Amino acid sequence: MTHPVIAIDGPAASGKGTLSRLIAKKLNYAHMDTGALYRAVAFEVLEAGGDPENEEDALKGVNSLTQKIESGDPASPDFVLHNAALRGDDMAVAASKVASQGEARKRLVTLQRRFARNPGEGYEGAVLDGRDIGTVICPEADVKLYVIADIEVRAERRMKELQSKGIQATSGTVLEDMRARDERDKERKASPLKPAEDAVMVDTSQLSESEVLEKALEIIQEKLSGPT
Numbered sequence: 164m165t166h167p168v169i170a171i172d173g174p175a176a177s178g179k180g181t182l183s184r185l186i187a188k189k190l191n192y193a194h195m196d197t198g199a200l201y202r203a204v205a206f207e208v209l210e211a212g213g214d215p216e217n218e219e220d221a222l223k224g225v226n227s228l229t230q231k232i233e234s235g236d237p238a239s240p241d242f243v244l245h246n247a248a249l250r251g252d253d254m255a256v257a258a259s260k261v262a263s264q265g266e267a268r269k270r271l272v273t274l275q276r277r278f279a280r281n282p283g284e285g286y287e288g289a290v291l292d293g294r295d296i297g298t299v300i301c302p303e304a305d306v307k308l309y310v311i312a313d314i315e316v317r318a319e320r321r322m323k324e325l326q327s328k329g330i331q332a333t334s335g336t337v338l339e340d341m342r343a344r345d346e347r348d349k350e351r352k353a354s355p356l357k358p359a360e361d362a363v364m365v366d367t368s369q370l371s372e373s374e375v376l377e378k379a380l381e382i383i384q385e386k387l388s389g390p391t
């Protein structure tokens with residue numbers, strides 16, 4: 164690859180999405196939120212009246228999503244991934260169920276790798292965020308960050324995010340859903356959430372968005388300038 168690729172992984176609401184968007188803007192990189200892919204598959208499954216835990220239904224959802232993406236601009240699948248209906252916690256839970264299935268995951272690999280290889284005209288690199296970017300999708304990424312935060316902090320952030328979108332939720336339910344989702348994402352057999360061996364850990368619990376960005380940019384600069 165001629166351009167840099169940055170892989171950012173971590174659990175729900177750790178701050179990886181915000182950080183990825185800020186990095187992309189600052190460095191003029193294209194950004195792919197791979198969680199939105201799994202949410203979009205879950206959306207297709209639920210729309211068709213299917214069960215996200217059923218393998219056949221999940222595969223139908225993957226096919227339907229990839230057809231939609233393929234019929235648009237393949238270098239920029241963002242147009243189906245910006246659906247506001249994807250952002251609720253119910254869709255996050257369904258996405259985590261779809262994402263625990265190996266065959267469904269396998270079929271989404273090409274799409275993600277193609278984006279990393281070809282972020283699109285005018286961009287200087289690619290940044291992908293998710294759960295398995297540094298370990299499975301882009302093991303050769305130039306920079307790997309693993310973003311974490313205390314679960315209470317993450318639940319609080321998610322509550323605020325949901326409230327800001329006018330989505331009803333109670334803090335107990337959000338915390339419970341997050342615990343269950345963490346466990347499902349970490350314990351699944353297929354590409355479980357875990358840091359790549361060469362990932363740099365970034366704990367965002369006590370940091371503001373700009374402090375996290377500053378820290379990440381330092382790491383990126385160091386990694387991209389190579390060994391001294």
Ligand code: DC
Pocket residue numbers: 175176197198199201202255258259262263292293294295296344348
């Ligand atoms: O990042 P998010 O909360 O939007 O992700 C929703 C779910 O999708 C998450 O619980 C696990 C799954 N996911 C995954 O398994 N692998 C990825 N690369 C991204 C998300």
